[in-house]
Amino acid sequence: GNGERSSLNSNEILNVAHRGASGHAPEHTLAAYELGEQMKGDFIEVDLQMTEDGVLIAMHDEKVDRTTDGSGFVKDMTLAEIKQLDAGSWFNEAYPDKAKPDYAGLTVPTLEEIIGEFGRGSRYYIETKAPDVYPGMQEELLRVLYNHKLIGSNEASSKVLVQSFSADSLLEIHELDPEVPLIQLISYSEPATITDQEISAIKEYALGIGTSYTSIDKEYVEKIRENELLIHPFLVNSKADMERLLEWGVTGMFTNFPDRLDEVLKSR
Ligand code: G3P
Ligand code: CA
Numbered sequence: 539g540n541g542e543r544s545s546l547n548s549n550e551i552l553n554v555a556h557r558g559a560s561g562h563a564p565e566h567t568l569a570a571y572e573l574g575e576q577m578k579g580d581f582i583e584v585d586l587q588m589t590e591d592g593v594l595i596a597m598h599d600e601k602v603d604r605t606t607d608g609s610g611f612v613k614d615m616t617l618a619e620i621k622q623l624d625a626g627s628w629f630n631e632a633y634p635d636k637a638k639p640d641y642a643g644l645t646v647p648t649l650e651e652i653i654g655e656f657g658r659g660s661r662y663y664i665e666t667k668a669p670d671v672y673p674g675m676q677e678e679l680l681r682v683l684y685n686h687k688l689i690g691s692n693e694a695s696s697k698v699l700v701q702s703f704s705a706d707s708l709l710e711i712h713e714l715d716p717e718v719p720l721i722q723l724i725s726y727s728e729p730a731t732i733t734d735q736e737i738s739a740i741k742e743y744a745l746g747i748g749t750s751y752t753s754i755d756k757e758y759v760e761k762i763r764e765n766e767l768l769i770h771p772f773l774v775n776s777k778a779d780m781e782r783l784l785e786w787g788v789t790g791m792f793t794n795f796p797d798r799l800d801e802v803l804k805s806r
Contacts, residue, residue: 546696546719546745546768547696550580550789550790551784551788551789551790551803552580552581552663552770552789552790552791553578553579553580553581553790553791553793553796553799553800553803554579554580554581554583554663554770554790554791554792554793554796555570555571555573555574555575555577555579555581555582555583555793555796556583556772556773556792556793556794557570557583557585557598557794558570558571558572558573558574558582558583559571559573559574559576559577559579559794559795559796559797560794561775561793561794561795562577562636562794562795562797563629563636563638563641564605564625564626564628564629564641564644565598565605565629566584566585566596566597566598566605566625566646566647567625567626567641567644567645567646567647568644568647568651568652568655569626569640569641569644571652571655571656574796575656575660577795577796577797577800578796578797578800579796579800580661580790581661581662581663581699582652582656582660582661582662582663583663583664583665583792584596584649584652584662584663584664584665585597585598585665585667586649586664586665586666586667586675586679587599587600587612587613587667587668587672588612588613588671588672588674588675588678589612589613589615589616589617589619589620590613590614590615590616591616591617592674592678593617593648593650594648594649594650594675594678594679594682595612595617595620595646595647595648595649596646596647596648596649596652597612597646597667598667600612600613600667600668600671602615602620602623602646604628605625605628606623606624606625606628606646607623607624607627607628608622608623613671613672617648620646621645621646623645623646624642624643624644624645625644625645625646626640626641626642626643626644627641627642627643629641630642649664649679649682650682650685650686653682653686653688654686658686658687658688658697660697661696661697661698661699662688662697662698662699663698663699663701663721663792664679664698664699664700664701665700665701665702665723666679666700666701666702666704666707666708666711667702669702669704669706669707669710670704675707676707676710676711676714677714679700679711680711680714680715680718683698683718689715689717689718690715690717696719698718698719699719699720699721699745700718700719700720700721701720701721701722701723701748702720702722702723703723703724703725705722708720708722708743708744709743712743716743719745720743720744720745721744721745721746721747721748721768721770722740722743722744722746722747722748723747723748723749724747724748724749725749725750726749726750726753726754727753728753729753729754729755730749730753730754730755730758731758732758732761732762737761737762737765737767740767741765741767744767745767745768746762746767746768746769746770746789747762747767747768747769747770748769748770748771748772748792749769749771749772750771750772750773751771751772751773751774751779751783751791754771755786756785756786759783759786759787759788760786760787763787763789768789768790769787769788769789770788770789770790770791770792771783771788771791771792772791772792773792773793773794774791774792774793774799775793775794775795775798776798777798777801777802780793780798780799780802781802784802784803784806
């Protein structure tokens with residue numbers, strides 16, 4: 539059952555700042571998240587990996603190579619080792635037109651630090667990445683969320699959405715706490731279609747789905763909406779695409795440019 543469905547205002551179109559305002563600042567740094575908030579993102583999107591000593595950190599890749607000056611797998615590094623890394627200079631080098639001296643030397647934040655910084659006044663759209671690699675990832679995520687009173691009895695569960703491409707990860711969370719609002723991510727290589735059976739299965743545990751905007755069409759969005767599931771396409775960065783998806787009836791989207799989506803939403 540999904541008694542928690544009422545916790546998200548069904549008229550709200552969610553502006554999800556993907557990895558923070560990652561079109562403007564180095565992804566998954568406090569600077570990118572802060573910019574996402576300033577640019578009117580409704581949710582801070584956080585991808586999770588877990589360190590060798592069991593700490594959840596914000597990083598998209600299993601390896602630190604692309605977004606830091608280090609190399610190797612997060613699973614083989616302690617938090618102390620992760621904290622030595624520079625998570626901002628790569629961005630200055632890759633995007634000289636957006637570079638800022640302040641970005642150099644930014645560190646990789648832990649989930650606890652992110653929530654500590656932005657608090658319960660912000661909303662978090664958290665993804666369990668590579669759950670097969672990280673035993674205990676789901677329990678640790680729930681521990682952090684309970685600890686900060688972002689989920690649990692009497693809490694506004696709309697402060698947090700948990701997303702994953704792994705149905706197993708979401709099902710585990712659903713078993714641990716059926717009140718946690720979940721979004722099933724789906725990856726399509728062909729133009730997307732979804733059966734009634736697949737929809738029923740997802741509705742058993744999730745409030746909605748997320749998928750690439752490039753694989754879906756109007757019919758797909760309508761089918762999802764007719765079944766009262768949320769649909770949050772990623773990764774939508776142009777205003778023309780944002781407008782088309784809103785016409786189709788999506789209930790939010792992930793973007794590296796929450797400022798653009800905010801302008802589109804305001805002009806409707
Ligand atoms: O979580 C939605 C979207 O972020 C999925 O793609 O690879 O950026 O995590 P990715
Ligand atoms: Ca993600």
